[in-house]
Amino acid sequence: MSSNFTNTYTIHMLCANKYEDILTQFSSPIEIEDLWLAALTEWCHSPTAQCNLGTNVPPNSRIACTDPWYSKLRWITLGYHYQWSERVYNESKVGEFPSLLYGTTVNIINFLKHLIEGREISSNNSSRLLEQCQNYTPEASIVNYYRTKTTMGFHSDDAEVDKEAPLVSISFGPTALFLLETSEAIKHEFDAPLHGSFDHVLPIYLHHGDVVIMAGKSRLARHAVPLIFFDDDTEVVSKGALRVSHNVCDKIVKEDHNEGVCIHCQECLTYIRTTRINMNIRQVMPVHR
DSSP, X not given: OOOOOTTOEEEEEEETTEEEEEEEOSSOHHHHHHHHHHHHTHHHHOTTOEETTTTOOOSOSSOOTTSHHHHHOOEEEEEEEEETTTTEEEEEEEOOOXXXXXXXXXXXXXXXXXXXXXXXXXXXXXXXXXXXXXXXXXXXXXXXXXXXXXXXXXXXXXXXSOOSSOEEEEEESSEEEEEEEOSSOOOOSSOSOOOGGGGGEEEEEEOTTOEEEEEGGGTTOOEEEEEEETTOOXXXXXXXXXXXXXXXXXXXXXXXXXXXXXXXHHHHHHXXXXXXXXXXXXXXXXXXX
């Protein structure tokens, strides 16, 4: 259902109860690793970001992955800060939105527009979907850090004022099982008996570098992440994590930069390989506000 090719990632396009996989080079491995690194370093220390641990953020721009702070980190908000208790966004609580994440998201949406214009995506309302992509502006992101038994229950991303602009999600690290509720019954390809609500649940495996776009009728669909395969350590994840750990660790010797690890970056490598990071991006306000 997804690709593990070094230079190819999968866009999972969810629109109007239709599901399409698109193998694409929308982003290079270097850009993917830059995003991965940013989520482990600069975004954690941004003075305008917020996280589940309050303001107790390690001051160094390089992480010490054995620091208890990181083992407890579960989410960071960027741009518009989601207010968890009230389930709203507040115009007075807005931080900086990272330029790298902004550019990558815009590129993904532009690629989607290209597919719609070329009629490579089947939709009953292509013109409306295209309109929703035309002036897409990334304004908020919740970066989730999944550790050990961390999961996410069914929910709908409906706090945004603009509830039609596509929701973009990018995954890093171990594979996750993503579930999407659909209004129409799903014919599953396996023999395991499914009853009740499971007949209206679409399971998708999200691998490292994969993208989910929720648009059209699927934009407000309930979804969940009930399971992370932390033992699913693919070659792509291992090699990528090694390179990222070298960038994180300031003690690695230059001649070992391609393959070797010191005791310090080994600790970072272990953390990176056992942490699933997901960044979901959305437009909060309508374009003409």
